[in-house]
């Protein structure tokens with residue numbers, strides 16, 4: 001496995017673009033930006049010939065030497081409870097460059113079709129093993145945000161942020177309702193899950209198109 005990273009220099013990261021619940025324009029180039037700490041990024045080996053082929057190493061500061069990947073997956077909605085299929089993704093990129101002012105970047109050329117997406121990191125050592133840290137109990141070493149791609153992003157951004165906040169509030173209420181139901185011995189359903197707009201039908205159509213090969217956005221790219 002390799003060198004284990006000390007608790008004091010465990011890596012961490014946060015997407016700065018897209019931010020959680022952002023709405024961006026469809027089929028238009030955009031650049032994913034990831035702020036990352038305690039990570040010597042941009043060091044990688046060939047994933048086809050040397051995958052897991054050597055131990056992980058740290059630098060003189062004790063930071064892991066490796067690289068980040070970003071992966072975008074199409075999801076049903078911002079509040080979906082569907083478990084994702086990791087063999088399917090809309091965009092994948094191993095980021096081969098070092099951080100600039102603490103930020104890693106990956107351009108999504110051509111953008112994405114309208115829909116709802118989950119963006120995650122896969123931070124790894126140079127030879128792709130997950131990052132090994134000294135303690136089991138720690139915050140996430142990766143990040144994940146959910147965002148919307150719209151054919152009319154400029155008109156929708158504020159509304160979607162508001163909708164997102166309302167959905168978050170609804171989620172909190174549902175959690176409260178759930179705990180009340182638990183306290184009451186689980187009496188029935190309150191049926192208040194609500195809908196999150198017209199995304200369901202649109203996403204289903206889009207997913208049908210993708211399955212039938214009409215769009216070209218499922219190609220994987222790595223290094």
Ligand SMILES: [Cu+2]
Nearest residue numbers: 044047069094
């Ligand atoms: Cu890689």
